[in-house]
Amino acid sequence: MFDAHAHLESVPEVGTGWIVPGVDLDSAPLAARLAQDPRVEAGIGLHPWYVPPVADLPAQLELLEQAIEARRPCAIGETGLDRTWRAKPRKREQRAAFEAQIAIARRLELPLIIHCVRAHGACLERLADFPHGGMVHDFGGPMEMLGPWVEAGFYLSISTRNLGLESVVAAIPSERLLIETDDAGPERLPEVAAAVAAARGVSVEEIAAITESNARRLFSC
Numbered sequence: 332m333f334d335a336h337a338h339l340e341s342v343p344e345v346g347t348g349w350i351v352p353g354v355d356l357d358s359a360p361l362a363a364r365l366a367q368d369p370r371v372e373a374g375i376g377l378h379p380w381y382v383p384p385v386a387d388l389p390a391q392l393e394l395l396e397q398a399i400e401a402r403r404p405c406a407i408g409e410t411g412l413d414r415t416w417r418a419k420p421r422k423r424e425q426r427a428a429f430e431a432q433i434a435i436a437r438r439l440e441l442p443l444i445i446h447c448v449r450a451h452g453a454c455l456e457r458l459a460d461f462p463h464g465g466m467v468h469d470f471g472g473p474m475e476m477l478g479p480w481v482e483a484g485f486y487l488s489i490s491t492r493n494l495g496l497e498s499v500v501a502a503i504p505s506e507r508l509l510i511e512t513d514d515a516g517p518e519r520l521p522e523v524a525a526a527v528a529a530a531r532g533v534s535v536e537e538i539a540a541i542t543e544s545n546a547r548r549l550f551s552c
């Protein structure tokens with residue numbers, strides 16, 4: 332099974348592939364080290380929770396861009412917008428960081444790993460005409476945003492947190508479906524696959540096969 336979004340500390344023994352997202356500059360070296368394993372691909376990005384104060388943002392974005400140029404990740408991210416309490420005070424910085432990372436992804440023709448909480452409209456607004464697609468990780472709705480994300484060329488990824496949302500899980504088009512463990516631990520991927528299979532009325536093997544081929548197509552791996 333292919334885990335489309337896993338915050339790994341080491342490479343698990345069982346599994347066919349993992350996308351390890353970046354969350355800030357400090358996380359990039361570990362992700363790069365993990366990606367020496369041919370089954371692992373790394374992203375590099377600045378997660379909305381970790382955007383610095385506005386005064387430090389230009390310097391951080393420059394370092395981020397240098398790391399991306401040097402390491403050529405499979406995707407840019409995690410990036411996006413988060414309007415929950417944890418990230419709220421940095422609204423302006425989040426927007427600037429997101430826009431800068433979209434520009435880098437455009438220039439390097441890379442997909443995006445999107446972290447989006449209560450900001451789907453605002454994220455999509457900035458992604459109009461973005462040609463390289465990406466994934467919305469940990470997608471738990473709202474249902475009415477599913478169509479716009481698909482239309483914009485994005486894949487939707489189900490994590491352990493979304494397993495009860497059966498109508499959302501069932502509504503994602505097969506060719507855009509991904510599964511992930513995020514920070515829950517990579518050993519939980521079979522549980523995610525089983526719940527997704529049950530919600531969609533198909534076999535676990537089928538979910539494993541389509542989500543792996545989707546991830547390999549999106550991340551060119």
Ligand SMILES: [Zn+2]
Nearest residue numbers: 352409513514
């Ligand atoms: Zn994550």
